[in-house]
Amino acid sequence: MKSLLDSDSTYAAIDVRERGEFNKRQIFRTTCVPRRDLESLMSRLVPVKSTAIVVCDEDDGRASLAAHTLEQMGYTDISMLQGGLGAWTQAGYELGEGTNAPSKDFGEKILVQKHVPEMTIQEYQHRVSLGEEFILIDTRTPEEFERATLPGSRNIPNGELVLRIAEVIGDSDSTVVVHCGGRTRSIIGTQILLEMNLPNTLVGLQNGTMGWLLAGYELETGRQPQPLPLPSSDRVAFAETFARKLTEEHRITHLSAAELRDLVDKGEHETLYLVDVRTAEEYEQGHIPNFTWFPGGQTLQRTDEIMAVRTGKIVLACDGIVRSAVVARWIKEMDFPNIYVLDGGVRAWEATGQTLEQGWPRMVPRGLIEARETVSLMSSSTLESRLETPDAPLVVDLETSSDFTQGHISGAVWIPRGWLELRIKDSASIGDAPIVLTCRTGEVSMLAWAGLRDMGYTNVEVLEGGKLGWSAAGFVLETGTRSIPVEPNDVVIHPLGDKGRMEYYLTWEEALGRKYESDG
Incomplete structure (x- = not known):
């Protein structure tokens, strides 16, 4: 693993623990994709299915479950970090901490x-x-x-x-x-x-x-x-001159619209990240097909959430050259080797007769369409009527602790998606005991349904429309942490407003620079 991370090989190192856990300890330059998000994020983060993927956890079984999910999604080269993060530290290697640590x-x-x-x-x-x-x-x-x-x-x-x-x-x-x-x-x-x-x-x-x-x-x-x-036009010209100077000094390649089309055509075999760095309003009004929106400052701030394969080709676009060139300069300096800007941006694409897409693309989680055709659904009214009966189903909420605290069905147990197969036996024996899976919209539950069926649970249903559907039907959600048996560690708590957390965060961030002071 260490050798792979230090190499120029094409790979993705994916930490499948929850974001709160990742924030406290992590292997530097791994990408956090909790198991709940694999179907939603991996197709964008690791678009080529033959890419070598290393999955890591705390040697607690979640990496194995994630590897199985990735295999079902079509990935063909999956490994797991033997012994998890514990083995990493035992081998003498350091762990880092923090959110978006590479950018910080x-x-x-x-x-x-x-x-x-x-x-x-x-x-x-x-x-x-x-x-x-x-x-x-x-x-x-x-x-x-x-x-x-x-x-x-x-x-x-x-x-x-x-x-x-x-x-x-x-x-x-x-x-x-x-x-x-x-x-x-x-x-x-x-x-x-x-x-x-x-x-x-x-x-x-x-x-x-x-x-x-x-x-x-x-x-x-x-x-x-x-x-x-x-x-003004004069100030745009000044900014463009500066931007072209940046791309020349940092040896950033400019692409024409025709060259971009050629790259996209090879996308099935080459990792390609297409990022629109304009404002949200500009993107919504019209963007190049297949481009994902990340505003320029956030593209740099969140590189680990956008480009999981460091050797992938990254193409940035704006309305001309200024904004994409500035972001490209910084990403190139972060040692991403293959960075490009679309010269002329969206306007150049349109000028060649190509169309733009409007609005926000709907990213359908991998496998959701197939899951919808097979899962058993229960309506909110049916669940409400059954909760007070002797054969009331076990309601399992698969969301984060934060979402659970903000609203859950009364009596529900909290088992995050990443832990479901590992913890469900604590609440229900394998067999025909009735179980209803819930989440915010129903989608996470649909994707999780098959895992319990494969374990031998034969009476599993999904709450139709999730908790949003429950509320829309006029039923009340309970709030609070009473049903969470342990202190949750799955979410990142923002430090703003908390004196101790703010002091710790700023001290941590400043300490990151000390090794560069010693480098002179």
């Missing part, structure tokens, strides 16, 4: 090696108290901005900065202060603006919204972002 590690590397200038929150507040005006930019997503941001901040997501920053600055000579929730996106945003050689002083605000709270200041919540400014 990269951000700290950039901070150290490029000496990105930062301003502390205390200095910022002191200078504001003296009357200094700043241009304060929040580089996170619009959704994060609306939840909580710094007073006076304007939302320009990282992927939009190069295209739009000149329009925001205008004729002002004020210092531009870039921030995010913690560290990574402010570091990356500040550095790319520095490389544009803008006349303004540019700094990142150290530790972002979390640092702001820890310093004793309040965040502003519920504020809608201003519409992104439309850059």
Whole structure:
């Protein structure tokens, strides 16, 4: 496993534990795909079925179940990490932690090696108290901005900065202060603006919204972002010149629309990631078929959730070249070897007579259509009437602990999908005992149904429409954790607002850069 991870081979290393477990300990550069998500995500993450896949867990049986699921999905080269993460540590290898750790590690590397200038929150507040005006930019997503941001901040997501920053600055000579929730996106945003050689002083605000709270200041919540400014033709030309300079310096290949079509035609045999880095509104109005939407800043922030095969070919597209080139530059610097930009973007594709798709593609989990034809369904009204009878079925909720806490059918037991076959015997003996599987929409339950049937459970049904259908029928969901017997570890708890968690997170993130300090 270690040799494989250190090589240039074509592979995908998949950790099938829950995201909360992965957040606490993980093998660096593995991709977390909990078993509940295999049918939904693997076709995008590992599109070529002959790719070598290594599945890992805590040597607790989940990797074996996941391997079986992957075989059913058509993957042909599947291995399991012998002994799981425990064997990895016993062999003397380190485990990491955190969500999107490769991108966070990269951000700290950039901070150290490029000496990105930062301003502390205390200095910022002191200078504001003296009357200094700043241009304060929040580089996170619009959704994060609306939840909580710094007073006076304007939302320009990282992927939009190069295209739009000149329009925001205008004729002002004020210092531009870039921030995010913690560290990574402010570091990356500040550095790319520095490389544009803008006349303004540019700094990142150290530790972002979390640092702001820890310093004793309040965040502003519920504020809608201003519409992104439309850059003038002169400023677009300036940004395009900068973008082409980036692709030349970092040796990023430009593709024509015809070359993209040729790549797509080979997609069955070559791992290909097609990513549209524009805004959600632009993508919805019209995108190139087969392109997945990830806004530019998030593409860099979440590389491990997008490209599970590092040797795959990654093609980025926007409406021209600026946004895709900026993202490509960073991904190339993260050592992804095969990165391309579609020259001219969506406009170039249309100019060749190709059509665009509108709206949001519906990604149907692999095997769901077949499962719908075979599973036994129970209506909400039938289940409600049977719950008070002597032969009431065992109701099993397969969702995350967070979803279960927010709403579940009264009396349901919580067994996450990844653990179902391993834990069901604690609640029901194999045979004809009645069992009803539930989840949010019914889809996860349909995919899980066959696993219990294969074990010998002969009286298993799926709640039609899931818990959403239950609520739509007028029935009440119970809330709380009373039915969860142990402290759950399956979800990641966001640190914002929790002093201890924020301090731990920022300390962890900053520590990632220390190894680069020792490298000089």
